Amino acid sequence: MFSTSRMLYGLAMDGDAPGKFGALSRRAVPSNGLIFSCVCLTGGALVIYLVPNMLDAFTLITTVSALLFMFVWSIILLSYLAYRKQRDPLHQASKYKMPGGTVMCRVCLAFFAFILALLALEADTRMALYLVPVWFAVLGLAYRSIRQKKQATAQLSFDAD
Numbered sequence: 001m002f003s004t005s006r007m008l009y010g011l012a013m014d015g016d017a018p019g020k021f022g023a024l025s026r027r028a029v030p031s032n033g034l035i036f037s038c039v040c041l042t043g044g045a046l047v048i049y050l051v052p053n054m055l056d057a058f059t060l061i062t063t064v065s066a067l068l069f070m071f072v073w074s075i076i077l078l079s080y081l082a083y084r085k086q087r088d089p090l091h092q093a094s095k096y097k098m099p100g101g102t103v104m105c106r107v108c109l110a111f112f113a114f115i116l117a118l119l120a121l122e123a124d125t126r127m128a129l130y131l132v133p134v135w136f137a138v139l140g141l142a143y144r145s146i147r148q149k150k151q152a153t154a155q156l157s158f159d160a161d
Contacts, residue, residue, distance in 0.1 A: 004033065005031075005037055006030060060124070068135075070116070074109060078109075081105050081106075084101065
């Protein structure tokens with residue numbers, strides 16, 4: 001929770017999260033981010049309460065978490081592959097090279113695809129496969145809204161000058 005509140009604070013300082021997350025308490029704690037994290041955790045508890053079977057709730061939450069984990073790491077691996085393709089001389093000059101390089105990236109991506117296929121086979125894990133795109137849509141709409149407000153504010157500031 002502490003790292004999440006600090007991450008929200010950093011995003012707010014960069015203008016990528018609502019400005020309220022950029023406020024610190026008297027003790028330099030990003031309390032708004034901490035409260036938001038607690039609300040999100042309460043949402044998880046609400047899922048456990050609303051889903052009649054505890055095992056189904058656990059399966060849903062852990063599958064969504066696994067999918068989000070695989071998404072983040074897929075982006076990291078794809079970024080590494082793009083880096084190697086576009087800036088291979090920089091990689092060759094680096095002292096710290098990834099063992100196995102592009103081959104291991106492809107192996108990991110194939111493993112993630114295999115896991116996705118397995119998750120699609122069972123009805124209880126398939127539900128998470130349906131929920132994750134909805135989650136990304138909500139995040140995308142929220143991000144677009146924040147960006148539009150930021151651009152409108154910047155345009156007003158530009159027009160005032």
